[in-house]
Amino acid sequence: MAADWRLIGLLSLYVLAVGAEVYTALAEMEELLETESVLITNLEGYIREQENKLNFLKNKMDDYQREHADASSDITAYVSNPINAYLLTKRLTTDWKQVENLMEHDVGTEFVQNITQYRNILKFPSDEDLNGAAVALLRLQDTYQLDTSSVARGKLNGIQYSTEMSSDDCFELGRQSYVNHDYHHTVLWMNEAMARMLEEPSNQTKSFTKADILEYLAFSTYKEGNIEVALTMTNELLKLLPHHERANGNKRFYEKEIANQQQLRKMKGDDGSDEMPKSDLPVAKSDPSVFDMTERKAYEMLCRGELKPSPADLRPLRCRYVTNNVPFLRLGPLKLEEAHQEPYIVIYHDAMYDSEIELIKRMARPRFRRATVQNSVTGALETANYRISKSAWLKTEEDHVIGTVVQRTADMTGLDMDSAEELQVVNYGIGGHYEPHFDFARKEEKRAFEGLNLGNRIATVLFYMSDVEQGGATVFTSLHTALFPKKGTAAFWMNLHRDGEGDVRTRHAACPVLTGTKWVSNKWIHERGQEFRRPCSMDEDHGDFAI
Known part of the structure; x- marks a missing residue:
């Protein structure tokens, strides 16, 4: 039995030997169950062969013990019988050679070899x-x-x-x-x-x-x-x-x-009874990019639903139908829910349909790569432990469904989509999250979006493509506002003030997914081409796109 357990340990090592970063997307984690199914079947075959071998040897042993017990009762009489003498000689020659060969033969070799072959064709997690x-x-x-x-x-x-x-x-x-x-x-x-x-x-x-x-x-x-x-x-x-x-x-x-x-x-005359002084005062926040302990506390409380807007903040919020001056929307207006007033954050309901979601997910799966962030110094894209997800990019012209979603985005925002990035589809992994960040590039990030030549990110549209059982909210840490995923809805907010400065109040985060799976897609819209859609001004913006 000990040998069996050692083999199981060996199989465990094999399981961890190949593949990388499947934990960053639950869509890929699902494939591991297929791998496990194949391994279980293979292990069943190995155990069955081992059991057949042991059962054969056990039956042989029972026969030998029974015959030996009969012989031991009267050894002289037993060996004087020529048939018994022949059978004893046979047992100690050809029979025991057969037993010895079977004991030496590893009947599970081919099953262990299967594992090596599976490593080349199945998805395995890594260390x-x-x-x-x-x-x-x-x-x-x-x-x-x-x-x-x-x-x-x-x-x-x-x-x-x-x-x-x-x-x-x-x-x-x-x-x-x-x-x-x-x-x-x-x-x-x-x-x-x-x-x-x-x-x-x-x-x-x-x-x-x-x-x-x-x-x-x-x-x-x-x-x-x-x-x-x-x-x-x-x-x-x-x-x-x-x-x-x-x-x-x-x-x-x-x-x-x-x-x-x-x-x-x-030496100090200290009896050790005094503790180090402690303080509950918040840490002063000088740089909005720093994720300090005060913000972390707000972030985690928002994720748990413990920190909410005050009644005064909630009182002016409304739900209504809007057409945004789009003629055909008079027949089927958009369903808008206000989530926050200053800055203006809204949620559109029925912004993406189930059939569209399934097609977009199906197109994205084969292209998934670990989600990256942009290095503020070098401008290079790199992975980070504060962003755990996988993403894929879909071009508008790839399918008429994507084109429809992009046009709907234009209707919801009143902005030109020619300067928008491709549709980014994201699936979050185990405990998938994205710590507080800005969608826009700050002044010190000189090389941000330099390859696009479209200016800064003026607005964000975030489509929720799944319900999430627990966790996974989008939270705005300074606004005490949380948006919980609801399949088919889309959140929309402006990242820049009308004068082009970044609105630091839009700093937000994706809470860890506690249970369930979280699919979202992003449409980031840039400044270029928006001059007449959203003219530059020193006045505050307050949702004049939603009418």
């Missing part, structure tokens, strides 16, 4: 994907304030979504945190692994020991600043493994550090 999935889960835990034990039980915000995690699952999540130098989550998940290990049957096979957990816990607790607890855990580890070289070295280091701290307190 990066494992780490990315772990980081995403921890991001969700922090953003939505999820209890560690609840997550381990498969519950997200009190709803049971999956089976429970094993101690081995928790241990690996803690290990991935440790690899990322995230000692806070290492402590949380190693403690959970310990608790679950003590609850599980003692004969259950595990990839770690209690000593392994204690080693991770001790060092991570030290890195979190609690040397005394780290020393206690190290001493507990040394009771299990007295000759553990690294633990003995750490023990000496912790003891020395504690002694130094005590000596320092004595």
Whole structure:
């Protein structure tokens, strides 16, 4: 049985060996279930062959034991029988050679070879994907304030979504945190692994020991600043493994550090009872591009639905039908919902239809690439851990449906689409998110959009192409406004003031997707060609496009 478990471990290593960044789009994660199905079928075949081999050997052993027991009752009488003598000789020659050959033969070789072939034709996650999935889960835990034990039980915000995690699952999540130098989550998940290990049957096979957990816990607790607890855990580890070289070295280091701290307190006449002073005052924000702790708190509260506009902000908001001076819209006006007044942010309902959504998703899937951001210094596009999604770009002329959506965008905005970027389709991955950012380029970003020669991004239209079960809101951190995805709706706002300056109030973020899948598409519209559609002025803009 131990050999079987070693093989399963080997298969696990294979699974992690090929592919990259499938965790950044749930559309690609779906393909991993197909991979798993093939592997399960292959493993079933391997086990069946092994069981046939073992059953054959077991039957042979039963026959031999029964015959040997008969012979042992009267050895002289048994061997004096010429038939018995012949059968004994046969068993110890040709029969045992057959048994020996079968014992030596690895009947599962072809199934292991299948794995190598599958790696070339199926989608496999990589070590990066494992780490990315772990980081995403921890991001969700922090953003939505999820209890560690609840997550381990498969519950997200009190709803049971999956089976429970094993101690081995928790241990690996803690290990991935440790690899990322995230000692806070290492402590949380190693403690959970310990608790679950003590609850599980003692004969259950595990990839770690209690000593392994204690080693991770001790060092991570030290890195979190609690040397005394780290020393206690190290001493507990040394009771299990007295000759553990690294633990003995750490023990000496912790003891020395504690002694130094005590000596320092004595010299200062400090009894250690005073804590470091703390402050709840917000950090002053000088640069709107900096994602400081004050904004992070607002961002996470908005994602959880805990921070909302005041009644005074909500009172003037209206829902209405608009034609935007488009003649044919008099027959079927647009459905507009005001989301915010200053700056003016609106939501159009029924802005994209199910048939259009399915076609756009189908066209985008084969082109998906990891979503990028533009380096403000070099202008180069690069991936970033604060934007987890995959995207594809669709040209207007590729299909009449895209052309229809683009024309509808022009009707909704009153702006010229000739200076708009291609339709960007985005699918968010595990815990997919995009931290607070501006859609427009700021003055210091000299090389932004330099290849387009269309000026700055004057406006954004964001189409929601799926409902999201939990999470995934678009939040405006300084406005205390959150737009929750609803399939077929589109959000629209101006990024620039009428004088061409960027409106920093439009800084927004995509909250992590807690459960469900999030599909969106963006239409970014630039300044060039809008001179007569939206004339330059020193006056504030207030939705004069929506009439």
